[in-house]
Amino acid sequence: MPKSKPPRERAAYTPPPRSKAKVPNPPWFVPVMVGLMLAGLIWIVLTYLFQARYPIPGIGQYNLAIGFALLLVGFGMTTRWR
Structure with missing residues (x-):
């Protein structure tokens, strides 16, 4: 029988x-x-108060997208906060 290795x-x-x-x-x-x-937050509130005519006239509901983008960048920065 073969020997086993150590x-x-x-x-x-x-x-x-x-x-x-x-x-x-x-x-x-x-x-x-x-x-x-x-x-x-202020951008979104202004968009709703002025029925999407302001803060930037002429782009309509894209004002909401700008407001949410600002919010998302701010909240994204919270993940790097120490």
């Missing part, structure tokens, strides 16, 4: 090096984030 030696587990500490956001980050969210 068990293989495994290298000890070495965890990957830790990443650097998280760098805080620059001081302008939070005011821009909040400003974009407020600008989007």
Whole structure:
């Protein structure tokens, strides 16, 4: 009967090096984030108050899209906030 091989030696587990500490956001980050969210909210409110004639005349309901885009950019920035 053939002899069995001895068990293989495994290298000890070495965890990957830790990443650097998280760098805080620059001081302008939070005011821009909040400003974009407020600008989007105000844009949408104005669109409804003026029945899509303002803030930009002539584009109609696309004013809502602009307001929602401003809101989404502001909320997207919250994911990077530290």
